[in-house]
Each structure stands twice: as C-alpha cells, then as structure tokens.
Amino acid sequence: MQHKVLLIGAGSICPAHIQAFGALGDRAKVVGIVARHTESARQAIEAAGLDAVAYTDYRQAIEESGCDIVSVMTPPDSHCEITVWALEHGCHVLVEKPMAPSLAECDTMLDAARRTGNQLAVVAQSRCLTPIWRTKQLLDSGLPGKLLYTQVNSLWYRGRSYYDLAWRGSWATEGGGCTLVHAVHHIDLLAWMAGMPRQVTAMIGNVAHTNSEEEDLSMAMLRFDDGSFAQLTANLVSHGQKQALSFACENAVLEIPHALSADTPQENGFPRENTALLTELEAAYAAMPPLAYEGHAGLADNLLRAVDEGAPLISDGQAGRNTMELIMAIYKSASENAPVTLPITPDDPFYTRTGVQTRMPHFYKKTGFLSQFTHNEITLASSNMG
Ligand SMILES: NC(=O)c1ccc[n+]([C@@H]2O[C@H](COP(=O)([O-])OP(=O)(O)OC[C@H]3O[C@@H](n4cnc5c(N)ncnc54)[C@H](O)[C@@H]3O)[C@@H](O)[C@H]2O)c1
Known part of the structure; x- marks a missing residue:
C-alpha cells in the first residue's frame, strides 16, 4: 500500500521530512504541504520537484488531500492542536520535537492516540x-x-x-x-x-x-x-x-x-x-x-512499519x-x-x-x-x- 503523506509546516526542517519520505520509494507519496502562506508551501513543493498541493489551512488539507500520514513541523505551540486534529481525522502522526511545550499538552496528544488507535511518533532522529x-x-x-x-x-x-x-x-x-x-x-x-x-x-x-x-x-x-x-x-x-x-x-x-x-x-x-x-x-x-534508514528517514520508515505490520515505534508519544x-x-x-x-x-x-x-x-x-x-x-x- 502506498501511504499518502501531508507535511504541515514548510520551514527549515521541511526538506528533512521530504527527503525522509522520499527515501521510502513507492511506500509513501507526499500529497500536500501546508504553511501559513501558500507561497512558502509552493516553494517547498517546487524546490523538491513534488507533485503535491499547497495549502494554508491544515484542517482543509487533511480533509481534501486523502492523507493517512501527517508530519507536523510547525512551531511547538501548535503541535498539540494539529496532532490531535490529525489523529481524530484518521491519520497517523509524526510530530517534530519538542513534542509540545507542556506535559498537559503531551497528555492530550497521548490520550487522542489511545482513543483513536492511531500511531503517534515523536521525532528523535538521533535514535536512528x-x-x-x-x-x-x-x-x-x-x-x-x-x-x-x-x-x-x-x-x-x-x-x-x-x-x-x-x-x-x-x-x-x-x-x-x-x-x-x-x-x-x-x-x-x-x-x-x-x-x-x-x-x-x-x-x-x-x-x-x-x-x-x-x-x-x-x-x-x-x-x-x-x-x-x-x-x-x-x-x-x-x-x-x-x-x-x-x-x-x-x-x-x-x-x-x-x-x-x-x-x-x-x-x-x-x-x-x-x-x-x-x-x-x-x-x-x-x-x-x-x-537501513538513518535519521528522519529511519523514523518515517518505522512509522510506516508500525502502521502496516504493527512494528513497535522507535520513538513513541510516551518517549516524547x-x-x-x-x-x-x-x-x-x-x-x-x-x-x-x-x-x-x-x-x-x-x-x-x-x-x-x-x-x-x-x-x-x-x-x-x-x-x-x-x-x-x-x-x-x-x-x-x-
Ligand atoms: N529535528 C530537528 O533536528 C529539528 C530541526 C529544526 C527544527 N525542528 C523543529 O521543527 C519545528 C519547526 O521548526 P522550523 O525551524 O522548520 O520552523 P520555521 O519557522 O522555519 O517553519 C515553520 C513552518 O510552520 C508553518 N506554520 C506555522 N503555524 C502553522 C499552522 N498553524 N498551520 C500551518 N502551518 C503553520 C509556517 O508557515 C512555516 O512554514 C519546531 O518544532 C522545531 O523545533 C526540528
């Protein structure tokens, strides 16, 4: 099965996520990138030569893109809100570090993962x-x-x-x-x-x-x-x-x-x-x-294996x-x-x-x-x- 990946955030760490999912060949396709300004999302898409859609609203993007995997790479204060929304709308999530700026938000995210049964992975690329x-x-x-x-x-x-x-x-x-x-x-x-x-x-x-x-x-x-x-x-x-x-x-x-x-x-x-x-x-x-895969690609590969084969996450929500x-x-x-x-x-x-x-x-x-x-x-x- 080919997973459809939505990247939320088009800033400095975005290329690392594009490369990570790109390294997985046919197993994943980046279908959209979200940024506050369409221009940034479009630039990220063009720079990587992707066939993907530029969005400014992550809720609309999750609904319209058909994605089942979401990578969250916005500033930390929005990690909880976006992650919970994505989990509740049927997606598995890889969220950038730090997981969220407070333990209360981390617990809200963990609770959403438990309730929905969807995977929640937190970026800790050094483990890979x-x-x-x-x-x-x-x-x-x-x-x-x-x-x-x-x-x-x-x-x-x-x-x-x-x-x-x-x-x-x-x-x-x-x-x-x-x-x-x-x-x-x-x-x-x-x-x-x-x-x-x-x-x-x-x-x-x-x-x-x-x-x-x-x-x-x-x-x-x-x-x-x-x-x-x-x-x-x-x-x-x-x-x-x-x-x-x-x-x-x-x-x-x-x-x-x-x-x-x-x-x-x-x-x-x-x-x-x-x-x-x-x-x-x-x-x-x-x-x-x-x-087999290093850094962010290791985490992307692991998340897909967790979804497809039930492999344990290398860095899960509890680790974050x-x-x-x-x-x-x-x-x-x-x-x-x-x-x-x-x-x-x-x-x-x-x-x-x-x-x-x-x-x-x-x-x-x-x-x-x-x-x-x-x-x-x-x-x-x-x-x-x-
Ligand atoms: N793993 C690493 O080594 C590493 C390295 C750098 C940054 N990071 C993490 O990645 C995250 C982003 O950092 P950055 O340096 O790329 O930031 P940045 O400021 O360069 O980019 C942030 C992006 O998020 C978008 N954005 C912000 N709020 C949004 C919202 N509500 N909806 C949609 N898009 C929104 C902005 O438009 C922008 O494209 C942070 O959590 C940071 O700590 C991780």
Missing part, C-alpha cells in the same frame, strides 16, 4: 543513527556492566540573529530555550539509554542572547533510583558544537561519538587496560548491521513525554532553586504551559519578529553525532 543505535544495543547487552554515571554535553552555537524569527526567544511561542529546543535531542538519548531519574537539580541562565526571554545555558544533575547519576550541560555558546554522551559502566565506558574504554584494577586499584573486554566490545559493536518531563523538572528546579522529585503531577504548576510561562525567569526582552529568514539552511543535531 547507526553508531548511536549500536551504542544503545551494547549498553543493553550487559557486557559493559551496570550503568553508574552518564555525562551529556549538549553544546551548540547560535548567533543572536537566531532569535530574530518571530516565534523563537519567547516562552509563549517557543516554550523554552536551549534545554527544550536543542538539548531535547540529547535528553531524549539520556532517557532512552539511562532511564528516567528520580531527582533533578538544575541551574539555568542567559549569558549571550540578550534578545531572548529564554535560557541559553543550563546545567543539571540527575539522581536515579538505582543509585546512579547523570550530569547534563546545554548551551548555545559553544563554537564547534562538540556534542557528546558518555556512559560510565562497571566494566567499560561507552561514548557517543563512538569510543570505548575498558580497564581492570591492578593490585593497588590503579587501572590497566582490559584488552580482552575491549576486543569483545568492539567486535560486538562492529557485528551489528547498519540501519518522558523527555518533556525531564526538561520541565530542569526548569522547575532552576526556577525554584531546589531539587525536584519526579513525577511532575497534573496539580504541579509545571504541568501546564501557563504555569511554566509565569514561573520561568524572562531573561531579556524579545526584539526580533521576522516571519522567515531569506537564507534558511540549517544543520541538524544528527550531523554532529553520527
């Missing part, structure tokens, strides 16, 4: 990179031993003009700064590989983006039920964007970008390289076949929600200057968008209100970690 996929399998294999400490460096660089776009730099429309919008990729990997922590202690600040209300730097310490720890740094001031995760286990350290270390203690406790284990780990890593819960815990801890214990329950102010917006520090006044950039080429998280 072969080196990261292999690291996850290796961690789960038991060979490295129990995970003791995870370190996450979600380091990015964005100039001031990044916040000239109308919806960015505002708690109301973007929903958060580097922790929500950028570190979301690495926080997703952290939750996927290390699990959910019990307690979060964090600080946030804005050290360089004086035209944004939101944070451009955050640091968090996480404590897990099994006694292990994690540490996360996210910022937008790191030239070179050297992003990395490191998983310190009892027998070995696994790193992304790929690196392995393994030691055994000598009589005095000092380390000696465990060459036998290193060889075994490297062999297990290399023996895993590469993924877990990531959001961790981010909200970081925001709550930073704004209250105190440790936060998970879960964040519906009676917590940090469960709703209004609660978050009214409690977070507004660092600077937002000044730029461009509807789009003339030059809109971007680099993806996946390009830094493959």
Whole structure:
C-alpha cells in the first residue's frame, strides 16, 4: 500500500521530512504541504520537484488531500492542536520535537492516540543513527556492566540573529530555550539509554542572547533510583558544537561519538587496560548491521512499519513525554532553586504551559519578529553525532 503523506509546516526542517519520505520509494507519496502562506508551501513543493498541493489551512488539507500520514513541523505551540486534529481525522502522526511545550499538552496528544488507535511518533532522529543505535544495543547487552554515571554535553552555537524569527526567544511561542529546543535531542538519548531519574537539580541562565526571554545555558544533575547519576550541560555558546554522551559502566565506558574504554584494577586499584573486554566490545559493536534508514528517514520508515505490520515505534508519544518531563523538572528546579522529585503531577504548576510561562525567569526582552529568514539552511543535531 502506498501511504499518502501531508507535511504541515514548510520551514527549515521541511526538506528533512521530504527527503525522509522520499527515501521510502513507492511506500509513501507526499500529497500536500501546508504553511501559513501558500507561497512558502509552493516553494517547498517546487524546490523538491513534488507533485503535491499547497495549502494554508491544515484542517482543509487533511480533509481534501486523502492523507493517512501527517508530519507536523510547525512551531511547538501548535503541535498539540494539529496532532490531535490529525489523529481524530484518521491519520497517523509524526510530530517534530519538542513534542509540545507542556506535559498537559503531551497528555492530550497521548490520550487522542489511545482513543483513536492511531500511531503517534515523536521525532528523535538521533535514535536512528547507526553508531548511536549500536551504542544503545551494547549498553543493553550487559557486557559493559551496570550503568553508574552518564555525562551529556549538549553544546551548540547560535548567533543572536537566531532569535530574530518571530516565534523563537519567547516562552509563549517557543516554550523554552536551549534545554527544550536543542538539548531535547540529547535528553531524549539520556532517557532512552539511562532511564528516567528520580531527582533533578538544575541551574539555568542567559549569558549571550540578550534578545531572548529564554535560557541559553543550563546545567543539571540527575539522581536515579538505582543509585546512579547523570550530569547534563546545554548551551548555545559553544563554537564547534562538540556534542557528546558518555556512559560510565562497571566494566567499560561507552561514548557517543563512538569510543570505548575498558580497564581492570591492578593490585593497588590503579587501572590497566582490559584488552580482552575491549576486543569483545568492539567486535560486538562492529557485528551489528547498519540501519537501513538513518535519521528522519529511519523514523518515517518505522512509522510506516508500525502502521502496516504493527512494528513497535522507535520513538513513541510516551518517549516524547518522558523527555518533556525531564526538561520541565530542569526548569522547575532552576526556577525554584531546589531539587525536584519526579513525577511532575497534573496539580504541579509545571504541568501546564501557563504555569511554566509565569514561573520561568524572562531573561531579556524579545526584539526580533521576522516571519522567515531569506537564507534558511540549517544543520541538524544528527550531523554532529553520527
Ligand atoms: N529535528 C530537528 O533536528 C529539528 C530541526 C529544526 C527544527 N525542528 C523543529 O521543527 C519545528 C519547526 O521548526 P522550523 O525551524 O522548520 O520552523 P520555521 O519557522 O522555519 O517553519 C515553520 C513552518 O510552520 C508553518 N506554520 C506555522 N503555524 C502553522 C499552522 N498553524 N498551520 C500551518 N502551518 C503553520 C509556517 O508557515 C512555516 O512554514 C519546531 O518544532 C522545531 O523545533 C526540528
């Protein structure tokens, strides 16, 4: 069966979705693109040489295009509304990160997926990179031993003009700064590989983006039920964007970008390289076949297989929600200057968008209100970690 795909949003991430579904050959056809202005949708269609219709109203597009798959790539504040509408009108949905700016909206989306029985996948394209996929399998294999400490460096660089776009730099429309919008990729990997922590202690600040209300730097310490720890740094001031995760286990350290270390203690406790284990780990890593589809294409392929064959989603709505819960815990801890214990329950102010917006520090006044950039080429998280 050929699936009919509707893309909602024609901005900087749209080409990644066009390529992702395009990579699946006859299994999928993009039948329409929706943007606030017809011209943007038309440009995206023409640039990709698609035989598709340009729309400005997503409700009309869902009704008229005959689509059964919807990819939502609008600004985060509209993810919930559009996703729920699409699910309720018979479509399976892939929604861009962050799933939504609040846990309340994530729960509304999850509820719609449960009620309708339609699939809800959340973009976490780093899960579909072969080196990261292999690291996850290796961690789960038991060979490295129990995970003791995870370190996450979600380091990015964005100039001031990044916040000239109308919806960015505002708690109301973007929903958060580097922790929500950028570190979301690495926080997703952290939750996927290390699990959910019990307690979060964090600080946030804005050290360089004086035209944004939101944070451009955050640091968090996480404590897990099994006694292990994690540490996360996210910022937008790191030239070179050297992003990395490191998983310190009892027998070995696994790193992304790929690196392995393994030691055994000598009589005095000092380390000696465990060459036998290193060889075994490297062999297990290399023996895993590469993924058939990488990045967004991996998620598109997986969504179609979930619909056609009942395959489990690689990144489902619950995974998207877990990531959001961790981010909200970081925001709550930073704004209250105190440790936060998970879960964040519906009676917590940090469960709703209004609660978050009214409690977070507004660092600077937002000044730029461009509807789009003339030059809109971007680099993806996946390009830094493959
Ligand atoms: N996965 C990734 O690596 C990655 C990278 C960049 C952006 N994103 C995410 O993708 C989403 C969009 O980001 P972007 O940079 O492409 O934004 P953008 O501002 O470049 O484009 C947004 C598009 O959405 C359209 N739009 C907005 N509201 C709409 C509505 N109600 N109905 C129909 N169309 C609407 C706009 O017209 C525009 O075409 C965000 O959630 C962002 O976080 C993900």
